[in-house]
Amino acid sequence: MRFLLYFLAVVLPAFLWVPTAMAQGTSASRAEAEIELGKASFPINEYFTISFHLRGAALERYSAFPDLEGFKKSGKSSTTTTRIVNGQRSSELIITQRYAAYAEGEYVIKPFTMTINALTVRSGGGTLRVGPQATGPATPPSTGPLQGIGSLDQLFGKPKPQEYVEPKDQAFLALVPDRARIYVGQGVHIALYFYLTAEDQGVLDFYNFAGQLPDIIRQLRQRTVWEETFDEQEITPEAVTVGGKPFLRFKLYEAELYPLNTQPLVFPAVALQMVKYRVAKKPDPGLDNRMEGFKTYFSGAKTVTVLALPPHPLRDQVPVGSYQLREAIDRTTFRTGQAFAYTFTVEGEGNLAAVNLPAPAPREGLEFYGPDVDQNLTRESGRVGGRKSFRFRVVARRPGQVPLDSLLRLVVFNPETARYDTLRPELRPQVRGPVRETVTFSPHPTDPFYQEALRDADNTLQQIGLYRDVRRYANFLLVALLAIAGFGWWQAGRNR
Structure with missing residues (x-):
């Protein structure tokens, strides 16, 4: 009787909760990250790259890429790959940092670590060999990030009174869309930049930028668009020319927007507060010659x-973008009753999330299964594009040519030519063999649609209330066991 009580109180609850604990552990362990280094040998006019891959989780934060001696950072790019197989969605994010070498030679990358979300990933480093370039201009030297100059109080004695003046600066804040007029569904790239001259660096510095940015983004957000944001977390300067004069430009925010209707995109003026130092009218080497102040810069409104x-x-219904069709097929000979894989890939610039291939038109003697959807999205240099693939399994029951061009098609609108185009297959597989009224085929070992479990599954129809009845009987059994346990406990007390 004691064993029965122990079973009901300890073992049975633990048994019932094990699957939940295992499921939670599985979900937590799904996130994976790894670091990948680029080629170890390359000419000086090519970039070296360091990338990290994140799978099974959305990117929340990541630490800065390492600084490499003898190299300058030269921009980043991000690629997102999304796959939908049997209704299950999986994604992989790749962020790549490019490095440009200053000179030829051999460089050693020391081991380093990066933190991606809550994962710490380590790279063992390596040795790089930078060779001579064939053609192309040399990489310009890097310009350091915008920084303020530290100050110390006078060490001895009371500081003398200082008279400060506010120097003029040529800095400004600007929101820059790459197009003034777009079609519904066409992408427009917007970026918020802060410009300043090299002379302004000594008197300007960022102030609580992390606290100001969320409110700036909230004001720039549009309710009638599909937005693709760029996974950029480092603010580094780049040398540009504005009106024939050199400036340093800091990219504060960027996104690609795809309007869903004809409502204009109206961007209000946004404000950015900066630290601006006033300088001493008569500098004294024994005193602090700067006094901290603030200045607010405003961008112009844009429509x-x-x-x-x-x-x-x-x-x-048509997707908008500059798209091309790429086709693929997994075999060269085709027999009736045998399945073959056909892939319809849309490639180019545009909102790939809006690309949906209509279902194949029904045709007697042909069976289509799928599709598997694989989306690969790249955000780089202010452009968003990539490819989206639709993979079908096709079975022909009768010999002859498979007219894929009349079964699959996608109408798209090209905003550059302002014309509609129709993407149609050009492949026409020729099927040979006898007519097969009923078709059975073995699943391809690498085809995610057809698993061994599917082939061996029991297809016997079950009553709708079957599992409800099982739950009811289990509850009755549990009540009966508890009653027996209570009676045993009471009986044991009487015998004492």
């Missing part, structure tokens, strides 16, 4: 006009 697409029967 982007959104145009309706030209008339078309499918105007509200």
Whole structure:
């Protein structure tokens, strides 16, 4: 009886909760990250790269890429790959930092670590060999980040009174869209920049930028767009020319926006508060010759006009972008009753999330399974593009040519030419063999649609309330066991 009580009180609850604990552990362990180094040998006019891969989780934060001696950081890019297989979605994010070498030679990368979300990832480093370049200009030297100059109080004695003046600066804040007029569904790249001259670096510094940025982004957000943000977390200067004069430009925020209707995109003026130092009118080497103050910079308001697409029967459904079709097929010979894989890939610049291939038109003697969807999105240099693949399994029951061009098609609108295009397959597999009224085929070992469990699964119909009845019987059994345990406990007390 004591054993029964122990079983009901300890073992049974633990048994019932084990699957939940295991599921939680599995979910927590799904996130994976790794670091990948680029080629170890390359000419000086090519970049060396360091990338990290994040799978199974959304990017929340990551530490800075390492600084390499003899190299300057030269921009980053991010690529997101999304796969949908049997309704299960998986994604992988790759962020790549490019490095430009200052001179030829051999360089040693020391081991380093990066923190990606809550994961600490280590790289063992390596040795790089930078060779001579064939053609191309040399990489310009790096310009250091915007920094203030530290100060110390006078060490001895009371500081003398100082008279400070506010120097003039040529800095300004600007929101820059790359287009003034776009079509519905066409992307417009917006970026918020802060410009200043080299002379302004000594009197300007960022102030609580992390605290100001969320409110700035909130004001710039548009309610009628699909937004693709760039995974950029480091603010580094780049040398540009404005009106024939050199400036340093800091990119504070950027995104690609795809309007969903003809409502104009209206961006209000936003403010950025900076630290601005006043300088002593008569500098004294024994005194602090700067006094901290603040100055607020405002961007100009901007409006982007959104145009309706030209008339078309499918105007509200067509994706907008500069797209091309890439096809792939997994074999060269085709027999009736045998499955082959056909991949319809849309490639180019545009909102790939809006690209949805219509279902194949039904045709007697042909069976289509799928598709598997694989999306690879790249954000780099102010552009968003990539490819989206639709992979089908096709079975022909009758011999002859498979007219894929009449079964699959995608109408797109090209905003550069302002015309509608239709992407149609050009492959026409020729199927040979006898007519097969019923088709059975073995799943391809690498095909994610057809697993061994599917082939061996029991397809016997079950009653709708079967699992409800099982739960009811289990509850009755549990109540009966508890009653027996209570009676045993009472009986043991009487015998004492």
